[in-house]
Amino acid sequence: MPELPEVQTLVDDLKACHTIGARISKVEVHWPALLAGSETFEFKQKLAGTVIKDIRRRGKYMIWTLAADCHMVVHLRMSGRFYFAGSGEKPAKHVHLVFELEDGRRLMYHDTRKFGRFYLVHDPREVVGRLGPEPLDKNLTSRRLAKMLSRRHRRLKPLLLDQTFIAGLGNIYTDEALWEACIHPLSIACHLSARQAASLLRAIRKVLRQGLDKRGTSLGRGLNNFALLSQQAGGNASSLKVYQRADMPCPRCGTPVKRLVVSQRSTHICPRCQKLPVDLSKS
Numbered sequence: 314m315p316e317l318p319e320v321q322t323l324v325d326d327l328k329a330c331h332t333i334g335a336r337i338s339k340v341e342v343h344w345p346a347l348l349a350g351s352e353t354f355e356f357k358q359k360l361a362g363t364v365i366k367d368i369r370r371r372g373k374y375m376i377w378t379l380a381a382d383c384h385m386v387v388h389l390r391m392s393g394r395f396y397f398a399g400s401g402e403k404p405a406k407h408v409h410l411v412f413e414l415e416d417g418r419r420l421m422y423h424d425t426r427k428f429g430r431f432y433l434v435h436d437p438r439e440v441v442g443r444l445g446p447e448p449l450d451k452n453l454t455s456r457r458l459a460k461m462l463s464r465r466h467r468r469l470k471p472l473l474l475d476q477t478f479i480a481g482l483g484n485i486y487t488d489e490a491l492w493e494a495c496i497h498p499l500s501i502a503c504h505l506s507a508r509q510a511a512s513l514l515r516a517i518r519k520v521l522r523q524g525l526d527k528r529g530t531s532l533g534r535g536l537n538n539f540a541l542l543s544q545q546a547g548g549n550a551s552s553l554k555v556y557q558r559a560d561m562p563c564p565r566c567g568t569p570v571k572r573l574v575v576s577q578r579s580t581h582i583c584p585r586c587q588k589l590p591v592d593l594s595k596s
């Protein structure tokens with residue numbers, strides 16, 4: 314599933330392709346269930362003729378500003394991706410939306426699992442208003458994170474995946490950050506020391522920045538995986554330390570990486586570097 318680095322990379326790619334300033338001439342909708350809360354007719358009518366004024370990211374959402382009171386908020390969910398079609402190219406099997414631009418280009422939305430969502434709203438806060446802070450925002454200090462953690466009697470992994478606690482993290486970068494900080498995913502948030510909270514924030518930023526530098530994580534080349542606007546794979550998979558590396562040696566200590574299931578999510582840890590706190594391992 315695309316997380317902060319993947320969504321940001323896609324936003325950056327769209328901007329680099331001069332999508333800002335382009336006028337949408339027509340929209341084709343082949344799978345109306347993707348349109349959260351709008352009828353197909355209304356969606357097509359509202360978008361036709363609008364100029365894309367801005368595209369930005371908040372958490373794992375893309376926010377397309379089309380007018381002061383018209384925003385298309387996109388969540389790629391499991392397998393959503395965008396690409397520009399070649400001239401005369403027919404939409405592929407899993408293309409569910411086509412944005413025709415006035416300059417002749419066609420932007421395809423491809424989604425094998427069809428879980429992506431497109432919200433057309435007056436104010437993006439209607440969709441993203443409840444999201445927690447951005448992990449790369451300098452206003453999120455280690456002190457603030459420590460305070461946020463101290464108020465939550467919840468296991469760390471599901472808490473970090475909770476978008477209202479902190480925005481943009483998913484399964485991959487959460488596992489990588491917890492490994493980086495040597496913290497067990499089942500640790501209780503409010504039991505973390507101020508030092509551990511600071512180390513966790515540093516780790517989250519490190520893995521996200523690496524993901525951004527390497528242009529996102531594609532776990533394979535299949536159509537379900539994240540792809541860049543160019544349809545190529547992101548380059549971060551080979552830099553992952555524990556995620557989907559069960560039984561392979563921990564890069565820090567050589568102990569085989571272990572796979573656990575935490576809140577129904579596959580979780581990867583080094584059992585030596587990430588010790589379960591004693592009070593929990595007894596219960």
Ligand SMILES: [Zn+2]
Pocket residue numbers: 563564565566567568583584585586587
């Ligand atoms: Zn280790």
